[in-house]
Amino acid sequence: MSLVFNRKIEMFFKKEDEHSLDGQSKICNWLYNQLVQAARDDYEKGSPLELLKGRNLRDYATNMKESHPFLWTVHSSPLKNTALRLKDAYDRFFTKQNAYPKFRSWKEKWFSLYFDEPNKGFKLLDSKTIQISFGKNDKGQQIRISGSLKESFSLRECEEIKTFRVCKQQGNRFYGIFTIERYANGEKAFILAKKQEEKECKQQEKEERERLKALGLEIPKPKKQKKKKAKTEYPAFPEGTRWVSLDPNHKNFFVAVDYQGISYEMNKLYQTKYWDRKIDEIKSKRDVCNRKSRKGITTHGNSYWEPSIRWNRYN
Template identity: 30%
Template sequence: MPFKKADPNIVQFARKVLLDVSGDDAGCLDGQSKICNWLQNQLKDQVEARLCELYLMNWLAVDDEATTKKLLSEVYSEIGLRNLVPALKDKYPFLRCVHSSPLKNIGLRVAKAIAAHRKSKSGARAGQRVGWIKYKSWAKEWCSVEYDEPGKGWDVSEFGWLKLTFGTDRDGKRLSLRVRMVRPPKHIAQARTCRIIREGKDRYYAVFTFKKQKKARRPFARAVYIDPNQKNFGYALDAEGKAFEIQNLQRLREMECTLDALKAKRDKCARKSLWVDVVHQDGTTSTHWRPSRKWTSLNQALVRLELKVREQRKHFQFSLANQLFRHYDVVGIGDYVPENADHGKGRKYNRAVRNRSMHGSFKDTLQWMATRSGKRAVVLDETGTTRTCHVCNHVVEGGIHPSIREWDCPDCGTHHLRDENASQNGLRRLLESLGADAGSPQMHCLGPVQIIGRCDWRFHPQGWQGIPQGCANVNLMRLPEYRQRCVGTSVPPGGDTRAPGSTLRRFA
């Protein structure tokens, strides 16, 4: 049965909503997740048993085309793996405690993992080798419970509440759970799918998927170019002459140092310290190692801090992308990504450059936000933008060392700010590419852009409401307002060039 191709005019996005889960409700969700995790491991055994049977048939030269075709369909097709679940439900009745939709999606998940392994093994994914499916430990990773059909097994018709339908108990009674959602979106009734996840130890979320018509592209009237850097996240310049320096995410370095300290303390503890014997109902005994209480507490603190760092990085990227497309129709950015090489400043610096840089993932976020908002994101080759004078196009031989932040052109004598000069050249390339695009309106580049103002963009993870007026930390949810003035002029009497919560830096 051929699958339906995705409609290119439909855009899909997700919303994560916090669930107010009590102790008993958490036990119900954990039980559903454990059963789904067990089924995933059981499907791995079923797949490997069929592969062994195929190997033996090949080794013994058994010519049974029907059996071979049946085994191959059960291993390498999504429908074949999904059809293994009903037989397992008859053999293990406790699987009936889970709704059929999450169990079906476990089979599809295993099939996709096998397909990704085969694709990488065949060379279709160069440099992205995907290993064979492995056993999954529920204690290490919570298995999500996914309902992939609208209204089947879940219901949000009552605003603010999520009703989940489970399977049946041994008496045939249908099980269900009603959970309150914390600040759900207004359009929650339009959700198409629902996935229950857990982050940390006791925070449960419902991830809803929505579909909407893709917006038509607007005329490209406003354009901005971002020159990505390492000292700051980027230096941006738009076609109107507004320049702003995007600062890196604050406190990221301190949190990473705390992560290193926690890892060092955890690794000093003996992980395999307690020998535990478990007696099962059938009389059998199983033994396993259990970590010490100190190792467990340090590991839980480490997981919480890693989650916080990951969420703040995502919050920073999406806030910045939303802010850019709120005010510009085209956003260009250089293709700079830090190399995994020796930068000449020691091992710690190399590791920090690799871990703290978000330029690669930010480009993907920017492309996604452009698709959703009906605007455009362009990734440009930034080779030579720093060492090329934007006035006379003179190229400095040998490049300019990163420690040099300002320099004078040896040909025309123009004084340049390093990042601003690179942004001028990048903006010119962006406008030229838009003018050469057949599907874009003609946007002519008239040479260097006259700078009318400069300021900083700083991101505060607590949001705009938590920042006092006039503070140097500015949330990206508010754009600093520029005054139409030339750089170097004095501030008019009674006029403040700073927007609330922003800082206007004057380089000249």
């Protein structure tokens, strides 16, 4: 079993590197607004592109590099996550968890740069130095900047950085948010060995398909493996342990089953209705006192409302 947690550390860069980070953020903010407009236009035309379906919005953002070459200067991870953030905003809007996605203002809020793959686009050179990668320049060379961390940061053998986010808060202060996954003893080695085995199997399948293709033979379609349902593992108690399991529900207070298989049913407490009614009566009396509140003025000339004595007593 693994533990996932975040660590936020302030970062310091040269003045020119700070301007470069601002430029990366502005490009992602511009792309976000372009995708918002594209999604609206696609909806008004009857959704011929189906941008809000699957990963179409991310692919649309990637294809924009051909018409807007300056997008190549941004690393692929923040670029694709710009589209994924908008897709997530629409998904939350459709499930009534969020308001309708709007255009973003870069001056009001700095657009964070999100790297969602381990050690891709960022690298810890030592315990207090981090390297961040951008896109490529006109010559096809990778652009990189280095910064220093305010605190010493090092990983244990059982820890791994999963994601990294660059944000700008409190004026002109840059922060790095690291998402770290900590594995149990021996779990990380097992996971790495499993990933290596899967990688080798995929490589063998790829070589086999290329061999069959060169011979002109039919390439068999990979069989879909059915996912086996994981069996529920119940906790094992030491011999002689006595226990009881409670199941609260709305028909009664709760139902209990003990270690001998005997079930018990607890009726609802009649006292709760009585005290709920008393609380409602006191709240109604307190609400009447709102009209008798008094307006006060501080020594600095600011005004405020002070509740009545009766309101304070009921509250």
